[in-house]
Amino acid sequence: MGLTNTDIQSAQGAEQTDGNIITTTIDKVINWGRKNSLWPMPFGTACCAIEMMATLASKFDLSRFGSEAIRFSPRQSDLLIVSGRISIKMMPVLKRIYDQMPDPKWVISMGACASCGGVFDTYTLIQGVDQFIPVDVYIPGCPPRPEDLIDAVLQVQQKIASGASPKGVEHLLET
Amino acid sequence: MNEEKEVEEQSIPLVLEKLEEHHADALLSQDEMRGTIVAVVRKEQVYAVLEYLKTDPELAYTFLVDVTAVDNSQMESELMQFDYARFMVVYQLYSYQGQCRVRVKVPVHENDLSVPSVTGLWRGANWLERETYDMFGINFEGHPDLRRILTPDDFQGHPLQKDYPLRGRGERESFNFDKQNA
Numbered sequence: 001m002g003l004t005n006t007d008i009q010s011a012q013g014a015e016q017t018d019g020n021i022i023t024t025t026i027d028k029v030i031n032w033g034r035k036n037s038l039w040p041m042p043f044g045t046a047c048c049a050i051e052m053m054a055t056l057a058s059k060f061d062l063s064r065f066g067s068e069a070i071r072f073s074p075r076q077s078d079l080l081i082v083s084g085r086i087s088i089k090m091m092p093v094l095k096r097i098y099d100q101m102p103d104p105k106w107v108i109s110m111g112a113c114a115s116c117g118g119v120f121d122t123y124t125l126i127q128g129v130d131q132f133i134p135v136d137v138y139i140p141g142c143p144p145r146p147e148d149l150i151d152a153v154l155q156v157q158q159k160i161a162s163g164a165s166p167k168g169v170e171h172l173l174e175t
Numbered sequence: 176m177n178e179e180k181e182v183e184e185q186s187i188p189l190v191l192e193k194l195e196e197h198h199a200d201a202l203l204s205q206d207e208m209r210g211t212i213v214a215v216v217r218k219e220q221v222y223a224v225l226e227y228l229k230t231d232p233e234l235a236y237t238f239l240v241d242v243t244a245v246d247n248s249q250m251e252s253e254l255m256q257f258d259y260a261r262f263m264v265v266y267q268l269y270s271y272q273g274q275c276r277v278r279v280k281v282p283v284h285e286n287d288l289s290v291p292s293v294t295g296l297w298r299g300a301n302w303l304e305r306e307t308y309d310m311f312g313i314n315f316e317g318h319p320d321l322r323r324i325l326t327p328d329d330f331q332g333h334p335l336q337k338d339y340p341l342r343g344r345g346e347r348e349s350f351n352f353d354k355q356n357a
């Protein structure tokens with residue numbers, strides 16, 4: 001699949017002069033690359049993870065959006081997908097994995113449990129991971145459909161393309 | 176299928192019969208619940224009873240399915256039965272030979288939350304007893320490594336005790352990440 005010049009222009013706000021010369025900014029080119037090759041770090045702790053696996057498998061095929069390179073090492077990934085319940089014992093692990101990811105990093109909180117504790121309003125369950133790590137995109141649902149996860153990835157892509165900083169960086173700048 | 180049933184029907188009375196014969200002084204009560212024999216035993220004799228159930232060649236309850244406990248503190252009817260013992264430690268056994276189950280229960284008073292460990296009979300009891308300790312605060316005497324297993328090491332209290340608040344005591348909001356990552 002070849003990208004036409006119009007594709008590049010519309011996506012990146014680049015300008016084409018005559019011939020094959022395109023002018024743009026370094027940031028835009030870098031963001032274009034980042035956006036189309038997000039490497040997810042899956043943090044699947046419960047039922048939502050099954051939907052995440054479905055999203056990655058052939059039927060829904062997240063690789064259509066450039067995110068098929070699942071990394072189980074946080075050092076090699078830039079998108080953390082928290083899918084499932086996070087218990088008080090798991091939270092330090094999640095925080096550590098988030099800390100180990102190189103910047104810029106993005107976080108998707110998938111499902112009711114990760115976003116707010118869901119139906120598990122008990123002593124052991126974190127009532128929303130955003131209390132401890134910055135979340136860029138939330139997905140509602142119990143569990144969300146694979147299309148919802150794809151939509152969330154596309155929203156992250158949009159954020160990257162627009163040049164916005166990840167929540168984590170904004171957070172750092174504030175404090 | 177029919178054959179299986181026959182075996183069950185035969186062996187259900189057998190276990191009670193044999194318990195009556197060999198451990199009558201240990202039995203506090205006996206009951207049948209959906210095809211499972213429920214025997215309530217005195218704490219002092221529980222190890223001997225379980226050992227007997229496991230090693231007797233006719234019974235051969237060789238598989239310890241589960242160890243858990245029940246907090247009856249809000250169940251007056253249950254409390255009354257066994258001299259206001261707050262907890263009931265429950266052992267589920269299965270016999271491959273007889274293809275039947277037996278449930279052994281032990282009343283435990285709050286002022287003496289200890290039960291002998293059965294890790295010597297079944298090594299698989301190790302984690303089950305740790306879980307029961309973690310959730311109910313039952314001390315299993317003679318357990319090789321009685322640490323918490325589900326909750327974090329520095330957790331306070333035993334969450335399946337009925338007086339533990341459902342939403343906890345603030346542990347889900349307060350974290351000391353520095354300490355935990357050290």
Ligand code: SF4
Pocket residue numbers: 046047048049083084085110111112113114118141142143144
């Ligand atoms: S949101 Fe629903 S599907 Fe997802 S982890 Fe929670 S209970 Fe499971």
